[in-house]
Amino acid sequence: MANNSDRSIVLTGATGFLGAFLMAGLLERGYRVTVLGRSSNGRSLVERVSSLTRWFGIHADNRLSCVEADFSKKHLGLDDHIYGSLCAHTGKLIHCASDTSFLERNRARVMEMNVKSISALLEFAEDAAVEKFYYISSAYASGIRDGICLESPVTGGSFTNVYEESKAMAENSVISACERTGIPLCILRPSIVFGHSGTGMALKFNALYYAVKSLLVIRDIFIKDILEQGGVRAGQWGFRLESDGMLRMPLGIRLKTMGIVNLVPVDYFVEAAMRIIEEPGSFGIYHITSDNPPEITALMEYAERFLHIRGIRLVLGSLARNSELNPAEELFNKFMEQYRPYLADTRSFDRSRIDRITGGLAVPPFHYEVFRRCMNYAVQNNWGRINGFPC
């Protein structure tokens, strides 16, 4: 439980998926939270955060405050008085803000946000003499490697995308800065986080959601063609409604190898993070990952079941030429391109330290019911596009 200190936990990235759930978790446990962030799309930080607290159903009273800050500027772009006051009242600092784009074309933006802006926050941590700095990284900051990834600093290597690379660079910056200043440091490395295993709630619908949404959209295109246009075009590509109402949807997912997808529900991420935060002896790197991640085939089966389709198959080995694909699988595989490395991933993650610090906190199992719950939530909220959905 939170202590009664006047000093609050300062949190960045509270309007993102993980940050929002972390904020909710902290508030639910009675912490005072100061959110550092920015306005966006004409909405102030206060408005953005308020929409989140409403969504979570949290009454934060006076325990939540917001400070609009610019991480690219000295003193976070704040005037001296506000900066000084912020320093005086900061206990712990959780840096969760991140640009999660995998796209190389966004390299400059990702590096600016994920790497360059760290220095202003580290300077702030030093000025505030924070009790501890918590950096939310990624399990994939370990880079491309065979076998097990240890809960230890990154040592070179190559990366799947600019996001992973930026996270590795940021970890190294944070480690060396904290070593220099003596600020205690914890690095939390979650793998792929999806919705709440109990309620299905989620804030962002990328990764696993994007794959399922792609299949759903393709499914609906062909069902519409069958029901409204007679299905001649659908039939041409082997799409048909079967007698039990399922859509036969011949669609090959092209992967180099059979992969294991390391998914953790956001509730586990929050609970593990809380235990780390609340444990005075926590330090170093923790993998918030699954100890029993599903194979890609299990996800395919869940997706088929959820979407009432059949015909999804794995095409392993060398990638087929486009001319051999039907339009749907050509598009689907294109949609999946940025996630493909994670579907064919064979990395596993050492969990010794996380197990120790969390007292063996179990990762909720990823079975069909959890999958269904999360996807239902996404569909009901139109993948975050319904009016009033916090963003």
Place this chain on the structure above:
Amino acid sequence: MVEVNMLRIRQGVFLKEPNECEKEGLCSEALSISRNCRHYAMCKVDFLETGVCASGSEKHYASFYPVGRMDLYAALSDGMVPVTEKCLEITDSCNLCGKCDYQCYFVSEMRPSKVMKALKRYVNDFVKSGGKIVHCRDDEILTGFKAIVGDFWATNDPAVRIAYHHDLCPHVTFHMPEYVILPGTKEEISSVIRLLNRYDIPYAVRGNGASSHGLVFSEGAVIDLNRMKTIEFHEKNWFVKAGPGVASYDLQYAARQKGYRVHTAEPAALVCANLMTSGILSTFSTTYGISADNYIDAEFVGRDGSFFRLNDIRSPNLFSFDPALSEHPPFAVCVSVSIKLHPVTHDEEGVLVPFASLGGALAFAEECAVRHIGLAIGILGSDFVSTFMAPSKKLAAAVKRVFEEKLDMPFVVLVIGDRYAMRAIREMGHPVIDQSLFKTLYMGLPSLESAEWLDLLEGLSDDKCYSYLLLSGFGELASIALAPSPAQLARTIDPELRKVFTDIYSRPEMSDLAWLNTFRIQSSRYCRENPCVALVCYLPVDVSLITEILRGLCSIADRHGIRNGFGFITPFDNGKRCVWEYDYYFDNNDPDGLERIRQAAEEAGCLLDEYSRKTGTVRQVRYVTNQGCCRKENLLYAWEGEELNGQ
């Protein structure tokens, strides 16, 4: 009988309340339609091949076309004209065939037939109630005109004259002419001009095509050349000679029948009138040029009634350009133009090349122009693309959102070219919306906004934008998803017209980018939502200069609360220059809106003038008025003697 001389004309009369209309026996819907007529005269050309107003074709006065009846109905409601003999004739001459509905709806989503019906009802009620029909007596001058052109072809009847009274140009004080004269030959024009000169009567000349710039109005007389529609082909020497009443569409159609293309403006714009005003500009300017590039020769009747030709050493030097800021009065009446014929190959097609930034679009368009890739090039903003494609305002707004937000295509570069040009573009590595995909998107337009599969595009990982367009399956999946068909496209159209439009959209040319850009039948849609002031200028293909000016134009418009948008840019003369149209939209029925557009347009003009002085390369098209036959070299590159800053 009551004699009517000049009527006092009020400017800026605005919509009546529905109950007020009802009391006066007027139909408020018809009145609203008539007041919103854009005067683009698309009802005068058979661009849909559904036929054109029979009475207009026979009687030629603007008043006998639907556009004239719209003006007449509005004028009757305002008390600007009484019910006259010509009013009865004009009203009776409409057979309510409804052809004007197809034409007007295609362009502006309006149904003039509702006005035609309301006009008949109003006039019939007036007659039944014993209202006095006004007879207009001939004066001495009119008798003189009639002696030249024949009784029917000159009049002072206000029901006719009202159709020559105004257009939607917000900058002009309009005048009702005292006479309207329709000569049939250049000799008759000469005689009419001499007579006008003798009585010192000011006059304006018009071909009776589109009118939107306030250039064809006079308090004295209007000489209407609509009867002079001759088209003579001289294929051996690659030109076609067109009379002053020939509209662009009709000339293009005739050229097409013989396997050629001519460089023309919008369908209802008249070929000779273009020469007299701005010269011809279009996306085909990339290849065919501007101004004097387009003509072999032209014939004129001078202000003194004499005849001369462009290609005559004793004629005034019409190839020169005078940059003086004052308005240039028409120096003569153009009575024919010999316009160049261009060859057409069977493999012409069009593509749209999407860009996320104006800079990217400009660089590509310039490169194509420099390398002579493509016949026609146009950088189009999403406003234009959506408006041209969508058959309704509502759908256009949705399509604009799709292009900007879902497809991330705020700009597309249209290129028309042969198969070698198409190959070159592909080799340049740009993903394109090709002819086939364009047809899919176009015919499936109503389904585009709700197409959830477009949401997935933003998640694509390629570092190259629009790489999905390179997938062979994209077009196929889009086709399955959108279920494109003429009926689908017509589904957002007024149910009464849906069948006709389904048939129209079924024609192959209606989704053929090359045909559509040759005939430009969709381009008048750009003022469907509101009329606009088009700020057009020539300038270098310089992204920083264009961006700077764009910001300035946008800022002026925003300050005055005026909707504004990037129109199009076409590079020409091997990419050395481009022509750019930026649009300010206004509500012609809102006095405050009219005042704001006047101020904004004036400020925008000053801004462009400032850039002209600053750079010595920016030339506003408004200064070309009545100098349309100048050489582009004189217009664009000969700045010697002009006061420039910084040089």
